[in-house]
Amino acid sequence: MSDTKLFKTVTWSAGPGCHGGCGQKLYVRDGKVVKVEGDEDNPFNQGRSCPRVLAMTQYMYHPDRITQPLKRVGKRGEGKFEPISWDEAFDICEKKMKIIRGEYGAEAMIFAQGTGRDIGGPISFLTYSYGSPNWAQLGLSGQSCYTPRLGAMKAVMGDFTVTDCSQFLEKRYEDPAWQRPEVIMVWGQDPANGCPDAFMGHWVVDCMRMGTKIISVDPRQTWMTTRAEHHLQLRPGTDAALALGMLNVIINKDLYDADFVRNWTHGFAKLRERVQEYPLDKVAAITGVPAESIEAAATFYAKSKPAAVHWGVPVDMSPEGTSVAHAIICLWSVTGNIDVPGGNVIARPSHGVSSYPYSTEELVELYGEELVQKLTKKRIGADVYPMVKNFRGWAQPDMAIDQINSGKPYPIKGAWIQTANILGGQAARARLHYDALKKLDFVVVVDLFHNPTSMALADIFLPAATFAEKDSFRAWWAPLAVIKKRVQVGECKSDWEINFEMAKRFNPEGMQRWNSVEDLFNERLASSGMTFKEIQDKGGWVMPEEGPCKPYLRHERGQLRKDGSPGFQTESGKVELYCTTYESWGLDPLPHYVEPPQSPTATPELFAKYPLIMITGARSQLFFHSEHRGIPWLREKEPDPLVQVHPDTARKFNIYDGEWIHIKNDMGKVKRKVKITRKVHPENIQTLHGWWLPELKGPEPDLFGVWDYQINQLIPGPQCSTSGFGGGQYKTTLVTLEKIGNMGENNG
Amino acid sequence: MAKYGLLIDYNYCTGCHSCEVACQQEHGYPEGKTGIKVAEFEYETFKGLAIDFLPYPTDLCDLCVSRQKNGERPACVKHCQSRCMEFGLLGELVTTMEKGHKMVIFAP
Numbered sequence: 001m002s003d004t005k006l007f008k009t010v011t012w013s014a015g016p017g018c019h020g021g022c023g024q025k026l027y028v029r030d031g032k033v034v035k036v037e038g039d040e041d042n043p044f045n046q047g048r049s050c051p052r053v054l055a056m057t058q059y060m061y062h063p064d065r066i067t068q069p070l071k072r073v074g075k076r077g078e079g080k081f082e083p084i085s086w087d088e089a090f091d092i093c094e095k096k097m098k099i100i101r102g103e104y105g106a107e108a109m110i111f112a113q114g115t116g117r118d119i120g121g122p123i124s125f126l127t128y129s130y131g132s133p134n135w136a137q138l139g140l141s142g143q144s145c146y147t148p149r150l151g152a153m154k155a156v157m158g159d160f161t162v163t164d165c166s167q168f169l170e171k172r173y174e175d176p177a178w179q180r181p182e183v184i185m186v187w188g189q190d191p192a193n194g195c196p197d198a199f200m201g202h203w204v205v206d207c208m209r210m211g212t213k214i215i216s217v218d219p220r221q222t223w224m225t226t227r228a229e230h231h232l233q234l235r236p237g238t239d240a241a242l243a244l245g246m247l248n249v250i251i252n253k254d255l256y257d258a259d260f261v262r263n264w265t266h267g268f269a270k271l272r273e274r275v276q277e278y279p280l281d282k283v284a285a286i287t288g289v290p291a292e293s294i295e296a297a298a299t300f301y302a303k304s305k306p307a308a309v310h311w312g313v314p315v316d317m318s319p320e321g322t323s324v325a326h327a328i329i330c331l332w333s334v335t336g337n338i339d340v341p342g343g344n345v346i347a348r349p350s351h352g353v354s355s356y357p358y359s360t361e362e363l364v365e366l367y368g369e370e371l372v373q374k375l376t377k378k379r380i381g382a383d384v385y386p387m388v389k390n391f392r393g394w395a396q397p398d399m400a401i402d403q404i405n406s407g408k409p410y411p412i413k414g415a416w417i418q419t420a421n422i423l424g425g426q427a428a429r430a431r432l433h434y435d436a437l438k439k440l441d442f443v444v445v446v447d448l449f450h451n452p453t454s455m456a457l458a459d460i461f462l463p464a465a466t467f468a469e470k471d472s473f474r475a476w477w478a479p480l481a482v483i484k485k486r487v488q489v490g491e492c493k494s495d496w497e498i499n500f501e502m503a504k505r506f507n508p509e510g511m512q513r514w515n516s517v518e519d520l521f522n523e524r525l526a527s528s529g530m531t532f533k534e535i536q537d538k539g540g541w542v543m544p545e546e547g548p549c550k551p552y553l554r555h556e557r558g559q560l561r562k563d564g565s566p567g568f569q570t571e572s573g574k575v576e577l578y579c580t581t582y583e584s585w586g587l588d589p590l591p592h593y594v595e596p597p598q599s600p601t602a603t604p605e606l607f608a609k610y611p612l613i614m615i616t617g618a619r620s621q622l623f624f625h626s627e628h629r630g631i632p633w634l635r636e637k638e639p640d641p642l643v644q645v646h647p648d649t650a651r652k653f654n655i656y657d658g659e660w661i662h663i664k665n666d667m668g669k670v671k672r673k674v675k676i677t678r679k680v681h682p683e684n685i686q687t688l689h690g691w692w693l694p695e696l697k698g699p700e701p702d703l704f705g706v707w708d709y710q711i712n713q714l715i716p717g718p719q720c721s722t723s724g725f726g727g728g729q730y731k732t733t734l735v736t737l738e739k740i741g742n743m744g745e746n747n748g
Numbered sequence: 749m750a751k752y753g754l755l756i757d758y759n760y761c762t763g764c765h766s767c768e769v770a771c772q773q774e775h776g777y778p779e780g781k782t783g784i785k786v787a788e789f790e791y792e793t794f795k796g797l798a799i800d801f802l803p804y805p806t807d808l809c810d811l812c813v814s815r816q817k818n819g820e821r822p823a824c825v826k827h828c829q830s831r832c833m834e835f836g837l838l839g840e841l842v843t844t845m846e847k848g849h850k851m852v853i854f855a856p
């Protein structure tokens with residue numbers, strides 16, 4: 001490979017899809033990427049790679065990849081598209097979207113993203129340039145993915161925290177400032193497969209090798225739970241009760257960190273009172289976890305120093321997700337594990353750079369108070385839900401789709417869908433989403449491949465670039481990195497380029513500040529004191545420097561608050577166990593438990609009909625949400641949509657391993673192939689979301705088999721926590737299993 | 749006689765599939781063809797369920813000879829997310845194994 005050149009860059013993300021920030025080496029020959037390997041020098045992944053990034057070449061040069069802008073020529077959904085130039089595509093989008101803005105107001109356009117890519121930056125930029133308040137993860141019931149946890153952390157502690165696996169330190173595990181967590185309590189995640197939200201799951205495995213013990217809170221059995229010191233196998237959705245039960249043990253047995261509680265927390269006495277409502281016998285009855293196990297795990301967690309909590313999306317997807325998060329925050333707070341080495345370390349984007357605004361604060365920094373306030377007035381859900389109004393610029397997704405459907409209180413006429421396979425992925429009530437979105441006057445899809453959403457809805461399809469084909473920057477915790485374009489595939493453009501061009505057309509005055517996307521990057525990177533090029537010249541990434549973005553004990557050093565005094569960025573300057581912010585928003589200022597809306601005790605009649613709790617939404621190393629089903633190296637390792645069923649349950653339903661069956665409830669039925677395994681509890685089943693089969697026909701009515709395999713058709717709604725964020729029922733929906741009549745017809 | 753081999757510390761193999769795709773990419777194998785395959789084992793023990801993964805080199809494993817020439821580790825070893833694979837002289841791998849448990853050595 002002598003004529004092969006090697007370039008280093010950083011992912012985020014089309015390709016692997018995820019939110020990790022691995023350093024990767026691209027081997028380029030004749031303008032094509034021929035191999036991708038992990039960059040040993042990058043502290044994030046230290047040379048390792050996931051299977052999805054290793055399959056990059058199959059992804060980038062896939063025959064199904066869309067590499068030219070497309071215009072729909074047949075009826076919507078008919079699958080007839082024609083290639084057009086970028087100029088024509090931009091002109092059409094401009095014209096149609098200006099008509100909508102002129103006739104109905106900018107709020108009549110919704111800007112829908114999924115997760116993945118560096119999308120939050122460019123899509124919020126376009127949304128605000130156009131003037132719409134409606135930026136949403138459309139379909140994601142309750143916005144139940146990380147936002148509820150982020151909102152809770154901001155309200156209770158004024159900052160975000162993550163498990164400290166040394167990721168903020170350049171020398172990583174070798175840095176003497178770091179300490180190995182004695183215990184990591186993994187709450188509702190399987191880090192070996194988990195979504196790398198700026199966190200590589202295998203860091204937990206690294207810590208285990210060095211001696212860290214694991215407490216697993218998980219209704220399933222996984223590689224990690226079978227290696228855990230304590231595994232609390234709770235009933236899905238009962239996380240808050242479990243957390244409150246653990247707090248009950250820790251507080252009543254005086255296992256908390258009295259100094260930290262005295263010096264740095266607010267409302268401990270009230271929390272103490274509240275946890276009395278959760279004695280262990282009651283908690284055991286709710287969660288199904290034996291009282292002795294809860295007591296032992298809580299004691300183990302509290303006595304281990306330092307200890308960290310690593311949590312996952314089931315927290316958000318529990319009813320009252322923001323209250324569940326609050327309860328877990330109380331766990332790491334009363335044990336004094338905040339911003340200590342090996343604990344829950346405060347996470348700020350390195351160098352204070354923001355690209356994907358995580359809070360209203362960041363939005364205001366980027367777009368100014370006036371615009372953000374003006375838009376908040378019209379944002380869907382902001383007048384109903386306090387957290388939608390006060391934390392982060394998202395529209396409330398359940399309300400958004402209902403509004404698209406009803407046209408009330410104001411009509412939505414168009415959608416700009418970027419990184420979001422709504423119909424094949426996140427949409428609870430997926431059918432309703434289909435029906436409602438079909439009514440829109442104009443739909444743009446920006447993606448890399450056709451999928452059920454683009455096939456059913458797109459009037460214009462704009463082809464996006466992978467990380468190897470784009471300039472961008474990555475500002476999510478650490479390091480701060482730039483992504484450097486190395487090759488071009490077809491006519492694909494980066495999301496930033498596409499949205500920058502469109503923004504110029506909608507807001508020419510505001511856009512005069514920047515001549516190029518790189519100018520815009522440089523402005524956003526300003527707080528680092530470096531330009532895009534300078535970071536590139538430094539090797540492409542920089543670790544946090546001494547200051548508010550680098551651990552540890554920043555609350556003691558006066559590095560968290562704007563006024564420079566010690567303490568946390570909250571009203572009281574303390575961690576608010578009793579949360580005055582929640583109180584001012586009309587929410588319960590203390591954590592509490594709410595039973596899932598569908599459950600054996602909440603809805604016994606429904607349970608008699610649908611006696612299994614279905615867990616969906618787990619992550620996989622092979623597929624990022626609804627992506628990668630067409631990538632041969634990945635798909636061959638899990639070719640079929642499986643449902644995990646316990647052997648006892650299989651016997652009860654008279655089904656065999658490998659049998660194709662229907663999972664069913666009042667919302668509909670979906671096909672799955674049975675995988676009999678003890679990994680699931682007999683009362684639960686588990687199945688991956690995001691299944692559609694790219695090898696099937698795209699045009700309607702097939703839509704790549706989405707209506708046969710899209711599991712989120714069975715997830716009811718609208719549903720969300722009182723705060724507006726959290727509570728999508730992806731982990732707690734009741735279902736039953738049904739044999740498919742004729743064996744000849746059912747093989748997928 | 750093979751002098752080199754792969755040591756797998758399979759207590760730590762999480763079944764992430766990186767070794768498999770790394771091998772396929774390195775050798776340009778299409779799907780269905782691979783130098784290494786990860787198997788999963790699920791069984792009951794006295795303490796409850798056990799879940800183990802074990803990658804095993806197939807007939808196609810050439811221990812990445814072309815990488816060895818460049819002084820690089822095999823593709824699977826380099827990318828293993830839990831770093832549970834080691835490449836080396838069989839005699840030396842045995843020494844590592846004497847100190848561990850749940851390990852195997854393959855001499856493909």
Ligand code: SF4
Nearest residue numbers: 771783809812822824
């Ligand atoms: S050593 Fe090389 S050829 Fe053998 S399994 Fe690993 S990657 Fe494949």
Ligand code: SF4
Nearest residue numbers: 761762764765767828
């Ligand atoms: S890469 Fe390592 S951890 Fe992943 S499956 Fe292969 S051997 Fe196991």
